Structures are given as C-alpha cells and as structure tokens.
Amino acid sequence: MTRAGLAYGLVAGLGSLVVSALAVPTANGLAPGREAPPDAESRGTAIAAQRAAAAGVSFGTCPKEESLPSAVSCGTVEVPLDYAHPDGRSIRLTVSRVRASGETTEHQGTLVYNPGGPGASSMYFPLYAELPKWRRLARAYDLVGYAPRGVGRSAPLSCQAPEDHVKAPTQSPTAPSEAFKRERIAEARAYADGCARRAGDALRHYTSLNNARDLDVLRAALGEERLTFMGASYGTYIGALYATLYPAHVRRMVFDSAVHPAREKIWYRNNLDQSLAFERRWADFRAWVARHDDAFGLGSTPEEVADRYEEAKAKLADEPAGGVVGPGQLQSAFLGAGYYDDYWVPRATALSEYLRGNHEPLVEQAAPRRGQAKAAENANAVYTAVECNDAPWPTRWEVWDRDNTELARRAPFETWDNAWLNLPCAYWSAPRQQPLQVRTRWGQLPPVLILAAERDAATPYAGAKELARRLKGAVLITEEDAGTHGIGGGPNDCVNSYLEDYLLRGEAPVRRASCAPHPEPDPVSLDRSAPQPVLPRPSV
Structure with a gap:
C-alpha cells in the first residue's frame, strides 16, 4: 500500500460507558474454530x-x-x-x-x-x-x-543503493505509455532481484x-x-x-x-481499494481549496483546482523545480494531503506559489531529502518484503495491467503510482504465505x-x-x-x-x-510557513 506520509507527523488518543469481561483462555492460548499456526x-x-x-x-x-x-x-x-x-x-x-x-x-x-x-x-x-x-x-x-x-x-533490510531510491526528478503519468510500462516492469524485476540478492535466505522471514x-x-x-x-x-x-x-x-x-x-x-485487493479511496479524498482536498479561492487563487470549483494541478504537473515535466521536483515528486507531496488534512494549507500554498513563479515552497515540501535516503530505502525494502511475502500476488503483468487500467479510469490520481510501488511482488522469488x-x-x-x-x-x-x-x-x-x-x-x-x-x-x-468531525483547516488562521511536524505519523 502507498507509503507517503511515513516520515511526518504525530498520532494517537480515548471512552465512555461499560466494557466487558476478560477473554476466556483456551488450553493453548489460541482461538478455537480457526486455523492454528504451524x-x-x-x-x-x-x-x-x-x-x-x-x-x-x-x-x-x-x-x-x-x-x-x-x-x-x-x-x-x-x-x-x-x-x-x-x-x-x-x-x-x-x-x-x-x-x-x-x-x-x-x-x-x-x-x-x-x-x-x-x-x-x-x-x-x-x-x-x-x-x-x-x-x-x-x-x-x-x-x-x-x-x-x-x-x-x-x-x-536493503534492496538497492539509497541514492537510487531517492533519484529525482521522476515522471508520474496517469495514462502511462507502453514504453513507460516496460521501463517500470524492468525496474520492478531489478528491485525484486536486489531484495533476494542482498537478503538471501533470510528474506522469507x-x-x-x-x-x-x-x-x-x-x-x-x-x-x-x-x-x-x-x-x-x-x-x-x-x-x-x-x-x-x-x-x-x-x-x-x-x-x-x-x-x-x-x-x-x-494485499493486492487492499491496494486497489486504497487507490479508489484516495480519489475521493483528493476530491475532498480540491473542494476545500476551491472554497478558499480567495486565499489560494487556484479556482472556485474542484474542477478548476484539478486543472491548475495538471498545469503544474505539465510544467514540471518540462522543467523540474530546483532540478529535482518533477511530476513524481509533486504527486508524492500531494498524496500526503490525502493522508492528513493539516497538510492542506502548506500544499495548496506551495501549488499557488509555484504557479505564480515562486518555486521555493514546492521544492521545500516535495524535494527528496538526501540525508534521509538510507532510512527511506530501508523502510521501502521492509514494506516490499512484508507485503510480497505475506500473500499470493498476480504473477502475470497482464493481470496488473488490466486491473489498474480499469481502475485508473475511475481513480486516476493514485492508481498507477500505487501499482508501480507494489509491482516487485509480481516477480518475487521468496515463498508466499497464505494469510x-x-x-x-x-x-x-x-x-x-x-x-x-x-x-x-x-x-x-x-x-x-x-x-x-x-x-x-x-x-x-x-x-x-x-x-x-x-x-x-x-x-x-x-x-x-x-x-x-x-x-x-x-x-x-x-x-x-x-x-463529529474535527474542524477543517483554516488557511486564514494558520501560518503557511510553519515547519512540518517532526514526529512520524501512521502509514500504510
């Protein structure tokens, strides 16, 4: 599942009336009526x-x-x-x-x-x-x-050199060409091979x-x-x-x-469901930005905001901001707004400023953090190993292509990026478990x-x-x-x-x-230059 938001934020929190009795232990501490572990x-x-x-x-x-x-x-x-x-x-x-x-x-x-x-x-x-x-x-x-x-x-765990994991700028097409798909298939195969080579027999565990x-x-x-x-x-x-x-x-x-x-x-179906859910949350964000057109100037309807986002994406494809923020980095940064609404003000501000000619806020929020490359590569390696080992995955590219092409028609925002993230599981050499x-x-x-x-x-x-x-x-x-x-x-x-x-x-x-829901972010009352939260958030 998508990993944006792993490196930021904070979490956690609490109840009311009656709760109930303690569990009744079984002889072996396992729940009867289910499959026991080996x-x-x-x-x-x-x-x-x-x-x-x-x-x-x-x-x-x-x-x-x-x-x-x-x-x-x-x-x-x-x-x-x-x-x-x-x-x-x-x-x-x-x-x-x-x-x-x-x-x-x-x-x-x-x-x-x-x-x-x-x-x-x-x-x-x-x-x-x-x-x-x-x-x-x-x-x-x-x-x-x-x-x-x-x-x-x-x-x-490690599957590739940290500097390769944070390479930038990258592309993020919502309708990838056949040539782009072939590139990503090759990268997924190489990544799965790297995991197997570096971890050896330990990888399956x-x-x-x-x-x-x-x-x-x-x-x-x-x-x-x-x-x-x-x-x-x-x-x-x-x-x-x-x-x-x-x-x-x-x-x-x-x-x-x-x-x-x-x-x-x-994990395959959970990832497809997640991409569909991100489309709805992306719509929530765009609707909020449109309600605050006086603050951001990105359009008074969600459709106009989407057009401005696509405009920025096209510009970054031609000329990456700061030499390192391309469409892939833009997408990753705005995926964070799908996770946490306290990112809404800084992300909308960065987009607005970029389209007005000021690249600095976008570079600050979206550029890869080279100093965190080793930790980011390690986190991605563990993510991949656990999800690929946990369950069967489709091993034929035709299945991935069919499912994600169909889903992307309804949910273009995150579908293909999520697919590329998980595609090494199609070429995984370690044994798969049954969940x-x-x-x-x-x-x-x-x-x-x-x-x-x-x-x-x-x-x-x-x-x-x-x-x-x-x-x-x-x-x-x-x-x-x-x-x-x-x-x-x-x-x-x-x-x-x-x-x-x-x-x-x-x-x-x-x-x-x-x-009841907590209040939506207020762009008037928040300091747009405030630093990012420093404690990690939950991530899937």
Missing part, C-alpha cells in the same frame, strides 16, 4: 517468549544514531529469525522506553505502539509523553516503542505473522503477562493477527485506522477499541467495520465525515476521550459510537 512455529514462539521473560530488557543509554533525548532509554530483545527453528539464527529488535510519570498507584504497566508501514519504527514513541494529549496516559503507562524486524537497527510473534516475545521481555498495545494503520494488521493468535495474552488493544483484515484482501484468517469468538478476547475516520483513504472505513465484525466484542469509534489517517491523539477531543477512557479505565461504549 506447530513448529507455535512452539518456537513459546520457547522464545520464555527465554525473553527470563532475560528481560536491559535498558540503558540510547545509541547516538537513534537521536533520542537522555530521558528515553533503549535496549534490545532477541527473537528467532525463523520461529520454526528457535535455536537457529536470531536477530535483535531495538526497543525504547520512558517510564510512567505518575505515582506508583497509577501505574498500569507498558503501552507498546506500532505506527504501521510496513517499514515504520516507533522508537520515537516515548517522546509522546511530553505531548499534552498524552500526559495522562504517560502517567499511567511506560511508553514503549520498537523497530520491527528489518527496520532501522533491527536486522535491517520478514512477514506480518513473524511481526505478531515478535510482539509476543517483546511482551514477555517487558515482563507483561498480557499486552497493552496500540497499532495504527498497518500496525492494526499486526494487532489483528496477534489477537487471533494470542487472545489470552491481550489486556487492552487499540486499532487506529484499520487495515481490512480479510485474507482475500491481503491467516483473522477472527475471534465471543469471550475469547477482551473488548478492543477500533478508531476510524469515515473518509480515510489509506485504510478505507470498510476495513474498520470488517475488523469489528471479526473480533467479537470490539467497539468501533467513528469520526464521521473526516478523512485524516490516524485519529487517536489528534485534534478531535471526542475521539481522544474514548481512547483515554478505554486505556485508563477499561471503559468503552457497548458496541459503537460516533464523533
């Missing part, structure tokens, strides 16, 4: 968790490369590369923590956070303790972040199921009998797998902007909280409804008529109150509740 991997996870519980985590000063303040401590957790062979090769996951700031009587253990991706790290998560909307939670919980396998310093198993080992290493977890975006899929595999190990679990968990959606059927029955799992924005493009709202249906007893909180991706801890106080009630007191509505 016995060897199940045993291997139990062995690794037992070892981790005995070893714990030796937290100390964080390495310099983590760029974390002294208030945050860091450590590592050892996990098997292959859970079927727990005595074989192991890897170490990096972990960060800040201790709860409240009194001992307030302490409720650790809260582990995953921001999504695949390929994102939450090593920064303890910094949330200083944010106003997180302070009550930070009094009650140790905030724990980690880098999943393959990410950052956790047995990092970077999967969502192993991410869920790693999470259980992390739980044990932190000394927790049951896990309190918040996952955003792709992090919700890790959480859904965990809840299915280990329902008796769950204390409280928050799913913020949920991936559709149906096995037939993982686990996400599902629990009544009484197996404590009530969990699902947060969803009704117009979210990155994880369309249907996914949240389906997850609530599959995890029996789940509570769905909907921010109506809003589309920001990752709503917990954001600007909506109603959403945040549900999140806080749930995590602090175990309280939630019986089944579902709704919140």
Whole structure:
C-alpha cells in the first residue's frame, strides 16, 4: 500500500460507558474454530517468549544514531529469525522506553505502539509523553516503542543503493505509455532481484505473522503477562493477527485506522481499494481549496483546482523545480494531503506559489531529502518484503495491467503510482504465505477499541467495520465525515476521550459510537510557513 506520509507527523488518543469481561483462555492460548499456526512455529514462539521473560530488557543509554533525548532509554530483545527453528539464527529488535510519570498507584504497566508501514519504527514513541494529549496516559503507562524486524537497527533490510531510491526528478503519468510500462516492469524485476540478492535466505522471514510473534516475545521481555498495545494503520494488521493468535495474552488493544483484515484482501485487493479511496479524498482536498479561492487563487470549483494541478504537473515535466521536483515528486507531496488534512494549507500554498513563479515552497515540501535516503530505502525494502511475502500476488503483468487500467479510469490520481510501488511482488522469488484468517469468538478476547475516520483513504472505513465484525466484542469509534489517517491523539477531543477512557479505565461504549468531525483547516488562521511536524505519523 502507498507509503507517503511515513516520515511526518504525530498520532494517537480515548471512552465512555461499560466494557466487558476478560477473554476466556483456551488450553493453548489460541482461538478455537480457526486455523492454528504451524506447530513448529507455535512452539518456537513459546520457547522464545520464555527465554525473553527470563532475560528481560536491559535498558540503558540510547545509541547516538537513534537521536533520542537522555530521558528515553533503549535496549534490545532477541527473537528467532525463523520461529520454526528457535535455536537457529536470531536477530535483535531495538526497543525504547520512558517510564510512567505518575505515582506508583497509577501505574498500569507498558503501552507498546506500532505506527504501521510496513517499514515504520516507533522508537520515537516515548517522546509522546511530553505531548499534552498524552500526559495522562504517560502517567499511567511506560511508553514503549520498537523497530520491527528489518527496520532501522533491527536486522535491517536493503534492496538497492539509497541514492537510487531517492533519484529525482521522476515522471508520474496517469495514462502511462507502453514504453513507460516496460521501463517500470524492468525496474520492478531489478528491485525484486536486489531484495533476494542482498537478503538471501533470510528474506522469507520478514512477514506480518513473524511481526505478531515478535510482539509476543517483546511482551514477555517487558515482563507483561498480557499486552497493552496500540497499532495504527498497518500496525492494526499486526494487532489483528496477534489477537487471533494470542487472545489470552491481550489486556487492552487499540486499532487506529484499520487495515481490512480479510485474507482475500491481503494485499493486492487492499491496494486497489486504497487507490479508489484516495480519489475521493483528493476530491475532498480540491473542494476545500476551491472554497478558499480567495486565499489560494487556484479556482472556485474542484474542477478548476484539478486543472491548475495538471498545469503544474505539465510544467514540471518540462522543467523540474530546483532540478529535482518533477511530476513524481509533486504527486508524492500531494498524496500526503490525502493522508492528513493539516497538510492542506502548506500544499495548496506551495501549488499557488509555484504557479505564480515562486518555486521555493514546492521544492521545500516535495524535494527528496538526501540525508534521509538510507532510512527511506530501508523502510521501502521492509514494506516490499512484508507485503510480497505475506500473500499470493498476480504473477502475470497482464493481470496488473488490466486491473489498474480499469481502475485508473475511475481513480486516476493514485492508481498507477500505487501499482508501480507494489509491482516487485509480481516477480518475487521468496515463498508466499497464505494469510491467516483473522477472527475471534465471543469471550475469547477482551473488548478492543477500533478508531476510524469515515473518509480515510489509506485504510478505507470498510476495513474498520470488517475488523469489528471479526473480533467479537470490539467497539468501533467513528469520526464521521473526516478523512485524516490516524485519529487517536489528534485534534478531535471526542475521539481522544474514548481512547483515554478505554486505556485508563477499561471503559468503552457497548458496541459503537460516533464523533463529529474535527474542524477543517483554516488557511486564514494558520501560518503557511510553519515547519512540518517532526514526529512520524501512521502509514500504510
């Protein structure tokens, strides 16, 4: 799924009335009535968790490369590369923590956070303790972040030279020619070959199921009998797998902007659905810009705004801004506006200024950040490996061409760029898994909280409804008529109150509740030159 927005922003947030009983554990901790994992991997996870519980985590000063303040401590957790062979090769996951700031009587253990991706790290998560909307939670919980396998310093994956990953300028045609398609097919083959060559036999072990198993080992290493977890975006899929595999190990679990968990959606169909949803969110953005024509001068109708965008795209194809911002970089920057509406003012301003002859705001927002090339390449490698390994993908280009050509007629904004991102999966050499059927029955799992924005493009709202249906007893909180991706801890106080009630007191509505949307951005009251947010956002 598209990866724009991985490197920016912030997330998270809280509830109300009654919640219900704890899960009834089964003999083996697995949910009856569903497919159990292979016995060897199940045993291997139990062995690794037992070892981790005995070893714990030796937290100390964080390495310099983590760029974390002294208030945050860091450590590592050892996990098997292959859970079927727990005595074989192991890897170490990096972990960060800040201790709860409240009194001992307030302490409720650790809260582990995953921001999504695949390929994102939450090593920064303890910094949330200083944010106003997180302070009550930070009094009650140790905030724990980690880098999943393959990410950052956790047995990092790489598929190509970092400088090749951020090459610019690039093109982004909505109706690609046959010659352009052949170029992208060749690039996808080369990228898949690079992953296989650089990672070798280890490549097959970077999967969502192993991410869920790693999470259980992390739980044990932190000394927790049951896990309190918040996952955003792709992090919700890790959480859904965990809840299915280990329902008796769950204390409280928050799913913020949920991936559709149906096995037939993982991952090819989810990507097609996502591209369609981005078209609607792109329309939302253009309608907002048109309502503020007095501020931006980009047109008084969504169609006029679209025309100005296409005008900029054509100009950049002929003469890239700053020599590095072409149509591909423009597209990536404006895809961010599909994720987060607090990007709407700076993106619209940059487009307006560019068309008036001032390139600087657009270059500042859209140019590749060379200093972050290594991290960006690593994140993309993990994203690709996990999605390609997780499930079967079409292996015939004719299928991709047919499906995306048809979809692009209805949703031209993001369809082909999303296809190119995922096309290496057509030529993947590592074995593919069959996705686990996400599902629990009544009484197996404590009530969990699902947060969803009704117009979210990155994880369309249907996914949240389906997850609530599959995890029996789940509570769905909907921010109506809003589309920001990752709503917990954001600007909506109603959403945040549900999140806080749930995590602090175990309280939630019986089944579902709704919140009015947070206010749209106001171009008059916002400083258009304000810097970008510095904490990462959830990403899928």
